[in-house]
Amino acid sequence: MGGRTTWLLPALLLLFHPGSAAITGPKAVSGLERDSLTVQCQYGPGWELYVKWWCRGADWDSCKFVVKTTGSEQEVKKDRVSIKDNQKNRSFTVTMEKLRLNDADTYWCGIERAGTDLGVQVEVTVDPVTTHCHYGPGWENYVKWWCRDADQNNCIILVQATGSKQGENTNRVYINQSKRMLTMTMSDEKNGL
Structure with missing residues (x-):
């Protein structure tokens, strides 16, 4: 590896780091047990037709996908969690229903793309x-x-x-x-x- 590649790699990692300005969302949300909570994440122009997702786990590299969009505005529901993309407003909404105390965790709003996905971390707390x-x-x-x-x-x-x-x-x-x-x-x- 030459000196040119050494400085290029950190610059590329910074460019593709999850939390890039292409997607934003709340740092934290909370809800009451047995109730619902909604998380809205926004994204920049050009990402409308990409798959959006909701992932669980503090470690970006090993978080588990909970639900993904199909790349359209159609709502997708899996168990107690749904996701819906509003491409006109460039935002997508994740709804968690019938909350349980053990739903509290670190989650990510994300956009699937070639290479490293884009994402922003969201802390979810559930109060009894x-x-x-x-x-x-x-x-x-x-x-x-x-x-x-x-x-x-x-x-x-x-x-x-x-x-x-x-x-x-x-x-x-x-x-x-x-x-x-x-x-x-x-x-x-x-x-x-």
């Missing part, structure tokens, strides 16, 4: 669903419960906190009593709800 219930003074020592069903008389109690106990943890629901407030966090990952 939390509900806060307030109660007035004098109710601290009473039993509090969380149940599932529209009819209070027939609902199935998932968890209850007895007396002034500060919290109860089961595989299904967590209740924390403090400052006359119940904080209930329910997670599909732990409890299969």
Whole structure:
């Protein structure tokens, strides 16, 4: 390798590095468990007919493709993830549905091309669903419960906190009593709800 090639290689790597200005997107997005989140990535002129993709994994070289477009504006859906290219606006949208806590990860918006693809990194976080219930003074020592069903008389109690106990943890629901407030966090990952 001569001296000319030595400086040329770093320059080429910089030119084709994932994150090139040809594609942009949010650095981070977040959603609630069991909800949906949408990521929109933009690209420059000339990339309209190229395949766009959504890839999972922090390492650019080994991320796993989740979903790809067909090079058209037709929406493509795979499991709980869809991708749709809007070529007129030069943007594509990825939607992740029915979020799970373990969907949180590093992802990439990308454009497939000859040589090294173009891409931009997006951090996805998923927060558990939390509900806060307030109660007035004098109710601290009473039993509090969380149940599932529209009819209070027939609902199935998932968890209850007895007396002034500060919290109860089961595989299904967590209740924390403090400052006359119940904080209930329910997670599909732990409890299969």
